[in-house]
Amino acid sequence: MSYKPSWRSFASVTASNIGTVFDSNTVDRSEDNIVGAFDVEEIDTDLFRSLRLYIPAGARGVYGGQVIAQATLSATKTVRPEMKLHSIHCYFIFAGDPDIPILYQVTRIREGKSYATRSVQARQRGKAIFTLMCSFHTPEPGLSHQLPMQELASIPHPDTIKPEENTFHRWISEVEAKKKKMEDDAADGEATTKMEDLLSLLKMKLDESRISPVETRLISNHLEEGTGKTGKSTRMLWFRSRAPVPPVDAMRKAFVAFASDFHLIGTVSSALGLNFRTSKPRLAMMVSLDHTMWFHNDIEPSQWMLYVMEAPWSGGARGLAHGKIYSMDGTLLVSVSQEGMIRVETEKKRKTIEASAKL
Structure with a gap:
């Protein structure tokens, strides 16, 4: 193989x-x-x-x-x-x-x-x-015991919780807006590069969570x-x-x-x-x-x-x-x-x- x-x-x-x-x-x-x-x-x-x-x-x-x-x-x-x-x-x-x-x-x-x-x-x-x-x-075979998971009843069911991709989508939008503002304000190159790197990482994280x-x-x-x-x-x-x-x-x-x-x-x-x-x-x-x-x-x-x-x-x-x-x-x-x-x-x-x- x-x-x-x-x-x-x-x-x-x-x-x-x-x-x-x-x-x-x-x-x-x-x-x-x-x-x-x-x-x-x-x-x-x-x-x-x-x-x-x-x-x-x-x-x-x-x-x-x-x-x-x-x-x-x-x-x-x-x-x-x-x-x-x-x-x-x-x-x-x-x-x-x-x-x-x-x-x-x-x-x-x-x-x-x-x-x-x-x-x-x-x-x-x-x-x-x-x-x-x-x-x-x-x-x-053998005897068994387990401490009860008492909080289970109060924990939200997974079907009621949004996928983690939603958070990454919002972050990407926020970073893109900040990046555009920095470009409009002619921010220094190092700061803009950091923002681009962060945006790239967030996009990778988003696709990673999907697949x-x-x-x-x-x-x-x-x-x-x-x-x-x-x-x-x-x-x-x-x-x-x-x-x-x-x-x-x-x-x-x-x-x-x-x-x-x-x-x-x-x-x-x-x-x-x-x-x-x-x-x-x-x-x-x-x-x-x-x-x-x-x-x-x-x-x-x-x-x-x-x-x-x-x-x-x-x-x-x-x-x-x-x-x-x-x-x-x-x-x-x-x-x-x-x-x-x-x-x-x-x-x-x-x-x-x-x-x-x-x-």
């Missing part, structure tokens, strides 16, 4: 050609396309290779949730079919390059009757960029948060798959792993009152450092799931976020934790950060 490079390369996208780079009318919503986002191919014993790679708008490397999903599926392909994934623990080491495939080397740590343990190392150019440890369990495998409804519009003052330390959203995911436990968990990284660390920036647009200081860089998931119950990706996130702590240019994913009836499906790096822009460091874009 031939390697398919990134879904789209943002390096070549500009404000003038974005309409031709993205065409939401031709987006493939088929099952094959959505599975291709996180599936891998086996090229040798316990060695797997990515099929597609994806860079979010404005990001410096491959989307972390995709690497988690692909590494998880690689490990799953080496255990007995009756065993189910119940936990993963990951570290992001270097940004992934979307122009070459990622190789996933699986090591069989333990092969027990009830439990199996795997480690996965993701590599590019002979260097590890990501590591994952995961555990599998043969289902067995993402994950459909999202933002309960509290955290896209609006970040004013330079302390903001909300919690956020909630509904999400589901845009197309059917095969009725296979490993694929369904891979989808949730893929989706779990989209908004989680942003809870920390919201708690700090930071964003990339208007906050002072402005958010300069936000990167996931590690990611942990515990899978509790069966998942149906085509049904709406509630993602409840909170940021209990931040300091020293790092922040911690926790998440819980529920079904619509309040069943706890997945628990998530993540630490990320949060850096703010200063005049002294701005050019250095933009030039290096690395830890």
Whole structure:
């Protein structure tokens, strides 16, 4: 099978050609396309290779949730079919390059009757960029309990919430109006260039939200948060798959792993009152450092799931976020934790950060 490079390369996208780079009318919503986002191919014993790679708008490397999903599926392909994934623990080491495939080397740590343990190392150019440890369990009967999701009744139904594209449309209109005013006022070239860059990024974000495998409804519009003052330390959203995911436990968990990284660390920036647009200081860089998931119950990706996130702590240019994913009836499906790096822009460091874009 031939390697398919990134879904789209943002390096070549500009404000003038974005309409031709993205065409939401031709987006493939088929099952094959959505599975291709996180599936891998086996090229040798316990060695797997990515099929597609994806860079979010404005990001410096491959989307972390995709690497988690692909590494998880690689490990799953080496255990007995009756065993189910119940936990993963990951570290992001270097940004992934979307122009070459990622190789996933699986090591069989333990092969027990009830439990199996795997480690996965993701590599590019002979260097590890990501590591994952995961555990599998043969289902067995046992006692159970769950803290009730008491707020569920007061949370708006996803069908009553507007798509996040609406916010991007409004932002684009606002920025276009500001840009025109700056041009009319003969503003300095640097300020106009910044406005053009922001407009290009917002257009990419808009098209990205349209064609993402994950459909999202933002309960509290955290896209609006970040004013330079302390903001909300919690956020909630509904999400589901845009197309059917095969009725296979490993694929369904891979989808949730893929989706779990989209908004989680942003809870920390919201708690700090930071964003990339208007906050002072402005958010300069936000990167996931590690990611942990515990899978509790069966998942149906085509049904709406509630993602409840909170940021209990931040300091020293790092922040911690926790998440819980529920079904619509309040069943706890997945628990998530993540630490990320949060850096703010200063005049002294701005050019250095933009030039290096690395830890």
